[in-house]
Amino acid sequence: MKKNILWRILFIGFTILIAVVFFLPNTPLFKYMPEWWKKSMPNKGIILGLDLQGGLHLVFEVEGDKAVETSTDRYVYLIKDMLTKKKIQAEVKRNGLNVEISPSSPEIASAVKDGYPILDTVSSGQALVLKISDKEATRMKDSAVDQALETIRNRIDQFGVSEPTIHRQGDNEIVVQLPGVKDPKRAIELVGRTAQLEFKLVDDESPIAAQLPQAVQPGDEEKVLAQAADKIPDGDEILFEKKVNRETGAAIKIPILLKKQAALTGNLLSEAKVSLDSRFSEPYVSISFNAEGAKLFDEVTAANVKKRLAIILDNTIYSAPVIQERISGGNAQITGSFSMEEAKDLSIVLKAGALPAPLKMLQNVTVGPSLGEDSIQAGTMAGIIGTVAVIIFMIIYYKLSGVVADLALVLNIVLLFGAMASLNATLTLPGIAGVILAIGMAVDSNVLMFERIRDELRTGKTPRSAVDSGYHKAFWTIFDAHVTTLIAAAVLFQFGTGPIKGFAVTLSLGVLINLYTALIGTKTVFDLINSRRDVKKLSI
């Protein structure tokens, strides 16, 4: 019997030691540990959730339809080109996700079928209506999500966030978690912008160009577009350049008529970096094309000297300078009264590449660092007060046995934090609530046992046999009671988002550890007391 108790005490001591080792990284003491310890011993500990350390939790939907739309646009262009080469007269346009060719002819139908087997025929007759096959569209959407994920990862890497979490969720969603970000707005902008860089020729020759208003106030763009809607030449479009007055900061929008087909796009970039303008010491982004891009750029500039080339990012014109001469080096500049930060972010998104489709924000949870600190403080306070209240109550109600229960409670808390640290679990604010509730529930098992022991003592049993049979009888009650809480925790874990998952984790760990401390910890102490001498009276 005695040997048995000694082993159990050693075992409990051992578990405490392990818990402390795992939890050490979360204490200030970890700093003073020797190097080898920091390297080879557990060094991560409990991770603070976004709600406690501050940061961003974003959920985006990848608008895959837009990727299919862009692709459809490309087929419209290719088919047009093919028909022109074959000298066939027909109008080709995109309508939604369909390609419409009118008037149709068997010749066109067979040419398209041979050239673009990827397109399914929706209907034929007066007009031939085609669309990208469902299978292919699904593949495109799917790969758009993967590409977007990769691009976002690159952007975040260059932006410099420690331990970001970026993952796919469901069919078309991307979850981005950025802990400890100081400037949430900037981060959202960086992740969410499409960053589609395009170079398009300005169509100054069309008579419509001269009829466009010089400049409009921001917000009036729709009006200009509505007025010009039916006058825009085929293959042209109107986009706006934003100009900001350096002194007043007032913005105006200048409508510009452009060739719809981009002469060059950002996917041919090899480098983008921030440079400083020598005159205004204003930052701008200088870009370099890769070999293919440089060749194209050379051709485009050579063929269009004295015309204007607009530099467009996400459908906003940044500048539309006149091509003075042929540019062969493959270098260009993007100016636009940027702040240093804006220029830096722009260079990052250009380097990381454009998103294959626009992102739509579904959810944004941003927690400032001060709230996290407040929450930790409040949680700690509530935890200490709750624990002390329970400890005092147990001592008053169960006297010395209460002290035993309190020891088990402390053991419970130590092991709970140790277990969380060993799993590198994430502690969230609801998680702290879970810990505190687990503290309240931890003494439940002891209460159940003590009441049982009291029952047994009332029937006139000796303390030792009262303890033994009390434990024995209370065991299944305690077991059942814990399992029910575990069922609740499992359901919560299954259903919850981050913070609630944290709650489920702490609650279930708390319950499991509680079984251990109650059934092994408290019992050992009682056995120890009973084994010392012949106990006549139990303080319970």
Added chain:
Amino acid sequence: MLEIIRNTNIDFMGKRKFAFVFSGILSIIGIIAIIQVANGRANLGIDFAGGTAIQLKFTQPVELHAVRKALEEGGIKDFDLQDFPAVNKVLIRVKKSEQQLGKSADIITGIISQKLPNNQYVVDSTTEIGPKVGGRLRADAAQAVGLMTVGILIYIAIRFKLNFAVGATIATFHDVLAVLGIFFLLGREINLILITALLTIAGYSLTDTVVVFDRIRENLKARLKDPVETVMNSSINEVLSRTIVTSFTVLLTSIALFFFGGEVIHDFSLAMIMGVIVGTYSSIFVASPVVLLWRGKKPLGKK
């Protein structure tokens, strides 16, 4: 031996008519709350309804009506405010905003900066939830409650008999409905945190019920000759003190959370406090009477 309650002999089962009426009313309020929630007529949190919530921490004390006036003048509609005067914090919630996500928060902070220029603030937190996510979270919550019910039924049916499982499930549902109903009546927000609390309450209230059932089962085996009602009554009396003591310790920690845990989990703690009280009541007055009602003709003693 310090004892709160000793050798009681209260006729709990005899009071079941009163309990059924009282619990019936609580449950009906809860059911009404669920119907209203389903129809979107309850005070749904933005996590379910979609919308924007911003919590601002001001450097100086801030008057709620000043914030209200500023937002109204700024053209924000359908918002509500909650303040935490002790820490100069204000929570602004705008529901079902038409604005594109990412914009509405900026608009609100813009208005506050402009209209209350003398009181500096930091943004504690921003939550923007689109309608799609809101709908999904609602569905998830409903699914979680369903899963929970099935889990409880199965476990109790395995460990006890089916009538006990029904009693335990009804008592648990009663607790969840009661707390939800009270929250609804108080006009408090029904959100993800509340659902978390409700599921936790379900798990915990079951603990209390299991303690009572365990003793009933034990006594039924030992006292085969006594009427079931008498056995139930004395079992409840026997475990009364532990039922109350275990609930009391959890109540202590819930109260600590309520007063000191900070504004984010304030409602969670409130729900827990209510849940612990209602759960204790139901394990005494609801669970066993339901088993009695449901027992049919077979003896309960055997398993």
